[in-house]
Amino acid sequence: VTPLIVAAGSGVRATLGILAVVPLLTIAMLTGSVSPDARTAAPARRDVRGLRVLLPFAVALPLYVGVETVLSGWSAVIPERILEVDPALAALGTSAFWALMAVGRFGAAALRRLSVSPIAILITATSAAAILMAVAGLLVASAPAGALVALAAVVVLLAPSYGLILGLALDRLDPARSAAVTGALVACGAVGGTFVPTLILLIGRDPASSTTFFVSAGLCALVPVLMLVASRTPSQTPAAS
Template sequence: MTSSRNRTGLFAAFASLGVTAAFIPAVLPSAERMLSAELSAAVPALFAGLLVGVLLSGPLLVRRPARVTLILGSALQAVALVAAAWAGDPALFIAAAALAGLGFGLVEAAGSVAAKAAATGSATGLLSALMGTVAVCAALTPLAVAAGAAAMPVLSILAVVPLGTIALLAGGHEPSASASDAPARREVRALLPLLPFAIALPLYVGVETVLSGWSAVIPARALTLDPAAAALGTSAFWALMAVGRFGAAGLRRRAVSPSAILAVGTIGAACLMTAAGLLVNDAPAGALVALAASVVLLAPSYGLILGLALDRLDAARSAAVTGTLVACGAVGGTFVPSLVLLIGRDPASSTTLIVSAALCAVVPVLVLIAARARQRTSTTN
């Protein structure tokens, strides 16, 4: 497989992540109407599958090339999209959501390892562009769902995206990890510098999940919008994410430090979310503008945090620990919104937004700790 085809396949794999991330939430109202059932459990099922996928990715990536895991995860996503579109009962739909999450987790972890191998120099620039691709596809998917919601089986056409990934990656060749890599994977003390990133990832993913998971609910409650109009908030969220992620990729090409992009973005986003929390009751339109700006600033954070962590590892260690790092993020996506909702009670409440801002503000502190620890290590060596 040529380098060009490998890179195209990598972008196709991340495009499939965007489709999967947006499809299940976007199709829920139509599926509930068609099946005359409550399907809210599909969202936690999606996250549960994601967590299982990233945990399984570790052993797979150690023993097999990343391409194999990418193909497996893409196949699971394709099957899940078709199954969800054709589901005839609630249990099948929820099972399809879990299967979609499983495939998502495998592709996300394997894609991050592949990006580390494909990047020239730091992985942060390529990961920012790949995460931008996720955002673009996630922004477009709800529009496709809205157009085909009246005939849900038609939506199975979205499976063409992960199937295209398989077509691009099939037949390629890539060296797998060798037995000599095993000692490196067992150097636990060498992985301790990654601890700040392992804490920063769930905090960031949790805050992003608050904004994305309630991207329709917040404007609906703040402005008393019709549910159909409020649903466009999900597309708006992912469009803003695309702007932020591709903007960060452009800054990386101009040699702007990933730590600087991350620090400025997360600090700025925390300030804007705090402002949104203070404005949401008296000036809800202004609060939504502040939230929109915070999404743009937050958007590159995941790729930058993960890329900075992987830049501290060689290829063998990257394969061994990427699944663990991504799993940390998945845990945050599950538990942080629950904690925020427990404290704030309402997704659109002032408390919810201010607590999310406080969690976001911890991220640059952790990155600074990691940067100083690396400087001390370099000085010592």
Template sequence: MTARTRRARAGLFTAFAGLGVTAAFVPAVLPSTERAMATDLSAAVPALFGGLLVGVLSSGPLLMRRPPRTTLMLGSALQAVAIIAVAVADAPAMFIAAAAVAGFGFGLVEASGSVAAKSVAAGSATGLLSALLGTVAVCAAVTPLLVAVGSGTRPLLGILAIVPLLALAMLAGPAAPTSPAETPAHRDVRGLLALLPFAVALPLYVGVETVLSGWSAVIPERILAVDPGLAALGTSAFWTLMAVGRFSAAGLRRLSVPPIVILVSATGAAAVLMATAGILVESAPEVALGGLAAVVVLLAPSYGLILGLALDRLDPARSAAVTGALVACGAVGGTFVPTVILLIGRDPASSATFLVSAGLCALIPVLMLVAARSPRRASVR
């Protein structure tokens, strides 16, 4: 491995570390910011994922004209600016706008990072991508701890922008030699017709996950009436539980448990537990919160399993093109599901929020069973 390739890998890991900071920072800082501004900022979560959707969609034209490193640098720079803006925001509009910009930068890095990983991986990119996603989870789990410590001096939390800034500095060095793998395949959206169950399941899953991750600090604060600074630990707990779920599913896969079995059983059980939490949230809030913790563990591996099962049904030559469209489908769910739930339940911690989420979650195993009955491999032309 050359020095340039090593630097490119290091820059990629730092960029994904920035994703972890961004993913956790906005949800973790919500309770203390709401208290400081004396207003409801729940709309910041759909704004964050709305920006992510725009970033994912914008990455296509950028990647067709520029190497992935350029898009990675732009996304990292936007995240750094947004983190500082979130930390110093003194008005709801500024806070929500900064969340949207953070999501936009996140989407650019998420999409271009997957393409860049192919060019710096030794052999298959699977192992490298797994390590990158692990980096996201670790940084996302640590960030709320820092937010909890600095909740009384929110502007100082802008120092977290140092992570995407470090990524920007590392990516700005000499570029690693380019290879054909760096050139993204043209997206063939028609390929989604053969993958309709997966294209529907992804936004449902991402939407439900967004409800739990985006309001991971707000939900325990409102259910248990805890201090907003302490509530930031809810985001750390969320990402820790996500890591537990992902590693547990990986262990089951090593034991040769079929992915469809893991996916259907886990999402089905999660739907039941989430509905139970919706019923008990007012009468037994502690039990409801414990149920939601179990839901996070059960749902954690779903994204990778749904996407992996979809790609198993594709001609390998076309999988890269369709992956981008599937990621965009997921981002749509992360934007619109929390928005719809806010319109219905008005409160992220309401019974209606969890019951609607349970209903959406219950559709996922049905869609996966339908997909399992379809032909094993679909050729996209």
């Protein structure tokens, strides 16, 4: 709903100022409420050695979020630059991005109902996404339409990654400790959403350049490697499923 409010109130600065308060209110609400599980789990947060199993996930989350932010944040800029279309028409790329995300997430949910393991879905999908991202980098100059098709497939493949990475991480801990570290893992992901696009802009200078896609492909390729490492790390709870 927020983009619609921005569009409706773009000429009224007071409306946009009110919107800026929304994330601050959200943070205040989240920090002001502490669940009983989180209070019970406070001592567990001091057990740094016991949280080593989360290290691969804490690195994979910002990498994934960063690559997703490149695709979502520039979902209108990329088609506008690649196809040289009118910016107003290119803005439909953002709607296409979220539609493709929905397809990917529902597809992953269907695979889970067929008892396909989360780690198999995650490793296969992120590996394929890294390859297709590199393909987009190769095609962006010679076959721009093909590059966009490859990027569309990347979005579908990456869509379920955040939930799978976070779920696999928490599944390796007991319930009390899971409640305590969820915020830390989410914060790790948020760091990637800022750091990775900034890094890519510094290197590639253009959101739709082949360098942007090659760097994104390299970062994306690290995610399945980290998940393979994580899958070989013993869980902290024998009841993990």
